[in-house]
Amino acid sequence: xxxxxxxxxxxxxxxxxxxxxxxxxxxxxxxxxxxxxxxxxxxxxxxxxxxxxxxxxxxxxxxxxxxxxxxxxxxxxxxxxxxxxxxxxxxxxxxxxxxxxxxxxxxxxxxxxxxxxxxx
Numbered sequence: 127x128x129x130x131x132x133x134x135x136x137x138x139x140x141x142x143x144x145x146x147x148x149x150x151x152x153x154x155x156x157x158x159x160x161x162x163x164x165x166x167x168x169x170x171x172x173x174x175x176x177x178x179x180x181x182x183x184x185x186x187x188x189x190x191x192x193x194x195x196x197x198x199x200x201x202x203x204x205x206x207x208x209x210x211x212x213x214x215x216x217x218x219x220x221x222x223x224x225x226x227x228x229x230x231x232x233x234x235x236x237x238x239x240x241x242x243x244x245x246x
Contacts, residue, residue, distance in 0.1 A: 146152050185192035197203040202222060204210045212220055 144151060148154075182192065214220060
């Protein structure tokens with residue numbers, strides 16, 4: 127009787143082997159679930175990034191606001207006849223503007239006679 131019990135126990139272990147360790151077994155399924163979870167997290171991050179890029183492309187195509195903002199922030203550009211004021215924090219270096227400064231204004235006529243001063 128003891129030999130039969132031992133043989134049945136060994137058979138039971140042999141039957142359990144494919145269930146736990148074989149191809150398509152519980153450990154393989156658990157590993158695949160972990161891989162799916164990681165892939166889903168990556169997919170969610172990429173979807174969010176794509177949505178942000180799509181929104182940015184739509185803004186660039188439809189309006190000038192996004193183009194203007196990029197020109198200001200990334201290139202340091204300003205509009206003509208616009209005054210640029212930059213507030214610096216402690217130990218912060220000023221950003222150099224890429225926009226060519228406008229020429230200085232013409233001197234005003236101090237005579238007040240209505241005719242501009244002509245110089246030769």
